[in-house]
Every structure is written in structure tokens, then in C-alpha cells.
Amino acid sequence: xxxxITYFVHGTTKDNxxxxxxxxxxxxxxxxGLKQARDLGVIVADQQFDDVFCSDLKRxxxxxxxxxGDKYEIIQDQRLRECNYGDFNGQPEEFxxxxxxxxxxxxxxxxxxxxxxxxxxxxLDFLKKNYDGKHVAIVAHQAPQLxxxxxxxxxxxxxxxxxxxxxxxAWQPGWVYNLV
Numbered sequence: 001x002x003x004x005i006t007y008f009v010h011g012t013t014k015d016n017x018x019x020x021x022x023x024x025x026x027x028x029x030x031x032x033g034l035k036q037a038r039d040l041g042v043i044v045a046d047q048q049f050d051d052v053f054c055s056d057l058k059r060x061x062x063x064x065x066x067x068x069g070d071k072y073e074i075i076q077d078q079r080l081r082e083c084n085y086g087d088f089n090g091q092p093e094e095f096x097x098x099x100x101x102x103x104x105x106x107x108x109x110x111x112x113x114x115x116x117x118x119x120x121x122x123x124l125d126f127l128k129k130n131y132d133g134k135h136v137a138i139v140a141h142q143a144p145q146l147x148x149x150x151x152x153x154x155x156x157x158x159x160x161x162x163x164x165x166x167x168x169x170a171w172q173p174g175w176v177y178n179l180v
Contacts, residue, residue, distance in 0.1 A: 003127045003179040004135040005152075006047065007145055009171070010055075010063035011036035021096065023082055023089035023110070026058030029066075033059070037066035043173045050134040055080040055141060064139040072137075079123040082141035086110025103157040113143060113157055120147035124179055137174075142166065145175065152177045 011033030015022040029037065040063075049072060054064035056076040064074045083102075086109035088095050099113070106112040127136065138144075142164070149160040165171065 001133040003131045005177040005179060006137050006174040007148060007177060008040060008137060008139045008174050010060045010139060013059050019093050020090055021085055021088055021093045023085035025090050029059055029062050037063040040173060041067035049137040050131060051075055052137040053077050053080060054139040057081055060139050077123065079119040080138060080140040080144050083113060083116050083143035084110040099161045100158055116143040117147045117150055120144055121151055124151060128179055148177050152179060
């Protein structure tokens, strides 16, 4: 058996529109982000999920509620949080050109991408024990999705970062991962 995971990213935030890295700050959806979140629920209305999980950060909660809250109970989980950029939370995203510098080395007063990988591995263990044979949705952030690429698609962190769809602005309404 396997757990089918459909991964959705939160809607655009006011920080995103200003090229700021929100990190562990809550973040507020912009007008575009509110529309994206509402539209996503309509776009994927034909899909059925056993449960919908989201990060416990405001932008993911709001996106999940707007997209799926009328149909599902939304389960918040802090393991799905964005990477803690520490001193860079809420700062310009310029440091994202050097994301690979923080794979093993944590951001000052923050965490590393390996820390996010550990959180996601723990979450995947939970899913495997409790959702085997089921289909779940996740609404979260960039770093947890990259960690799924590392853990489930066997990419290196360098590959996951360099091949990230965000670099090409190749958004789609959900990415499917299989946890076997």
C-alpha cells in the first residue's frame, strides 16, 4: 500500500509581492493570494481527499480554509512549516540565491534545510502509520515541498533547490507524491 499525497502551495502573500521571505512569520495573503486559494478549491473539486493538512502558519491556514474548508476539516501541523530563516524572516529574498549554503548549516538564529527534512520525515512516518492506502492533501510552503523531493523522489538537496518549479514560475494545481 501507499499514501498518495497531493501537495499545494499557499496563495501569494503580501510579502511575496514585495520579494520578502516570510519564513516563520505568519504572512498575510494578498488579494491575488485570496483569489488563488478560493480558485484552487474549485480547480481540484473533482479530487477526493481523506484529510487535508496544512502548516500552522497563517498564510497556509488561510489558503487551506479558503480552498478546502467548506468540504474538509483542516488539520494544522507545525512540522509542515516553512524553513525558519532566523534573522532573514521577513527580509528581502536575496539570500535565496544561496539556498544551498543552508542545506547543512542553519540560518543565523534559524534552522537548516536538513532540519526541515527531519520534520518532514517525521510527518511522513505519521502518514504511513495512519493513512496507508489513503489520499491526503497538504497545503504548505517551499521548503517542505523541497524536502518531499529529497525524501520521496530521491533528489539531492542541490537538485531539489536547482530544479524547483518556482525558478521557472511553473505553478500547477497540486503536485503528487507517493509514500510507499
